[in-house]
Amino acid sequence: MAVVSFSLKDLGIEGAAELAEKIGLDVESVEGDTLSIDVPPNRPDLLDFFGLRRSMLYYSGKRVPADSDYAVSAPAETSITVTKNVEKIRPFISSFVAKKVNMSEQHLKYLINFTEKLSETYGRKRKKMAMGLHNYDAVKGPLVYDASDVGKFIPLGSSQAMSFGEIIKSHPKGIAFGNTIESGKNRALYPYLKDSEKIMSLIPIINSKATAIGKSTENILVDVTGTSEKTVNSTASLLAASFIDQGAEIHPVEIKYEKRSLMQPDMAYREVKVNLSKIDGTLGMRLIENLLITYANRLGHPASKYGNSLLVKVPPYRLDVFNYQDIIEDIAIGFGYENISPTPVHSTAIGLFNELQEYINKLAVFMIGVGYTEAVNNYLTNQDVAFKQMRLPEDANVVKITYSKTENITMLRNSILPSLLLTLGRSTHEKMPQRLFEIGSVFSVEDDKAAERVNLSFVSEHSRSNFADAKGVLDSMFGFLGIKYSLREEKNPSFIEGRCAGIYSEGKHIGTIGEVHPEVLNNFKIAEPVAACEVNLIGEVSYFKE
């Protein structure tokens, strides 16, 4: 998602915020003259001031779409030859020339913002796709898209000529986007664009000063490069549509790859046929046939009836339309979600609770009955809490997180008790006794596979808390559950020696009970003795089995 802001005055459309909502955008805020909207990733055309304005004009019916709205206006203007050198690093390029551009300063700002947002989101931070704008009057065609380890020119934002390597190392844009260029085995290959005389751009880093655009620039050459041809070509269509809305003429550029050549941009309207009964069936409503065209028009699609179908022409800037499903959504939006009437699902299905959840619920109610209050802690934790503070050696077989934005998140818990001790440590000033329990999942890795188990842990803190305290609860709980168990003395660094036992059932070690070691209490800043227990309830949870 990307948030963009536009001036309401520039948009010049009444009820712009309401229209944005109807189209499916989240209005972040309307402050004074500024409208801020959140654009979903499937609609890069709406990151553009002109794209948004156009969609509002269509929706409000102030403009009716025709398949001639966005078209190129002349034969090829120039050509770009693509050399073999870029094949392995950044193989694709698209381009066009926009003539008779008459941009205000504000429009220029919108254009720059649009290209930046576009390469950030749709272009995946310039790696997949990036764009450059050049003053076409300063370009001497034909052009070549090539790659080399050497090259020198005066980049924007500098007064001196810099080599490709210098730009990557010391130019702000080079520092920011140098990572988009993958270095080869022996030397770095830098993609660049040149005309018949000079280097125009180090791609996708920075353009040359020689072809810089300004607000008086009338003719602009646009280049789009990247690693996906589909993305590169569709971005060119997107930008061309924006220039057309500004009143410019679009002149194509021929792209000459080694074995083929093509004209860019492709401004053809794609035809999608949607069966009328499919529309009604999907939406669950009988829409009035004659109005379907109006609904499609509201989303910018020229449309006509074609037998039992609706023939929709998808404009070249609509990159999100895969097939009929997307058209049906557009028709629903055109119809208005508020007008969709609810229809009940006919079903005699009987709802059932998950058995494990119900088992846990019964146990939770039992624990409440013996005076323990329930805590719910996060699964995410760290080695310091799970092992060090517990006086335990680090266990390598825990589920580990590769990278976390929050410092103290490194793993999934393998035991509940540390979380409960943390909780007690936070409430030392509260009235004693403090008795807490938690039932939840714990995780480990066995044979390179993650395993999830369900444990119960409880703690009792007060001035006379002891082993018998905990044992009484355990005994009563296992009686309730009908589980036979035995205790065997156990050495566990988290507990006081001689006051700790392993819990066994059917010969298996299923838990530990005891008085928590004073050093552990200190580690968790707990001021009074704690008796604790943790026991496994469900051996290993398995999902999707019959």
Add this chain to the structure above:
Amino acid sequence: MHEYQFKILEFLKDRGESSVDEIVEATGIALDAARWAIETLAEQKAIEVSKEREKILSLTEEGKGYVNEMPEETFVKQLAKHGTAKLSEIKDSIGLMWAKRNGWINIENGVAKLTAEGVRHSKSAEYPLRQVLERLDSSSADDEYVGKHEGEIVLLEKRNLVKVSERSSMGAVRITSAGKRMLEEGTNEEGINQLTKEMLLSGSWKNKKFKSYNINAPTEEVYAARLHPMREFNNHLRSLWVSMGFTEVSGPIIESAFWDFDALFSPQDHPTREMQDTFFLSNPNEISVEDLPLLKRVKKMHLSSWGDVWREEVAKQALLRTHSTSVSAHYIYKFSKLLSEEYPVKLFSLGKVFRNESVDYKHLAELTQYDGIIIGDKLSFSNLVDTLRRFYDLLGFDTNPRNKKFKFKPSYFPFVEPGLEALYYDEEKQDWIELVGGGIIRKEITKALGTKKTVLAWGGGVERLLFHFMNLDSLTTLYKNEVQWLRKRPKIDI
């Protein structure tokens, strides 16, 4: 005379003068009850109490959220990652403002840059302001501490992170001659105090008077053991879905990218699939998809829809699920293999989901989500609208279209088309708040998962709802488990 008053006077008779703490310690009367007894005795002039004033410092909710890191620290840490930032693109205005005031950044031509001091703080330097927050969060501050840190405290109070309130407390307590007289008279008072088993058996109570109690005397506070509000609320949601004929299912939180993303039409280079947003695992670092025909179909779906490349290694990455829609995907697939099922099949799940967030009072890395699906023939968008409307109506939202408190709007999720979002109007915030997102699962997905049926699907956040029903002001409150909160929290308004 009340028993407590009697005990206190008796204690003071020998001591002459004492403090409240000593009285509590010696008599075993709870603090609140002792205060009450002392106050009432003072009114009767049986004792004299000197008053002391005391400053109480406490953290506000916002302050609590900054105990680990203050916004200006977060800000410089972020800035250190990017080097510079344009003012127009900075959203965190609080962090920016304080970083500037502290001289941690310079602003030139609308671009913020770290100073040497800022660089130091971006690497977790000691920061007196935060240290005061930490101290106040873990224990109370005595006069000496307050004196030493006055500057910081004044600033924190201005920033509304610390609340300073005054409390008058009881100082020395002294018995008077009137008090001594009361004690003598009280000792001679006749009557039964505690009714005993012996009295009942012997009947000795019959001709005696019962001493009367002061019914307004405070009693020891009683705390009920309680369920955590998340369980209470989750159970409520579960029972609503079951009452609507949905069966509860569940799935793993440790997932492959395949089930969390690929099977749900999310392209492999989608930004949410980066480490910045999702918790990937280093142990285990991959989870293979054993069903090869399924793997092939999903691969085909990606190649024909997104063009580009699709790599099995990427689909195998192990992660913590980012939504419980992965559970729905598993079940669509599971039901595609069952022949004799009666349709429509209605399922829901409720469980944890994970987002790689910087945790603070508004953001959690771990959240709870409920997901629902209906699998069947001839299911439509208007069926989905009806199902969701019924659910939120049961939950207590005013879904009557005429009242305009609940609405649907178009929304985008990669795995549904058409997609929608339901929102309710929050009177307090005067804004529309998102409840749930949903839609009809794309045909590309159902086909890859092996079914020709239509699937309606939706998912929403639980904490967000609980926030609404409990009127919370910080998300972290829910999982901090402060004993006082667990004991005294208000009931959920459902």
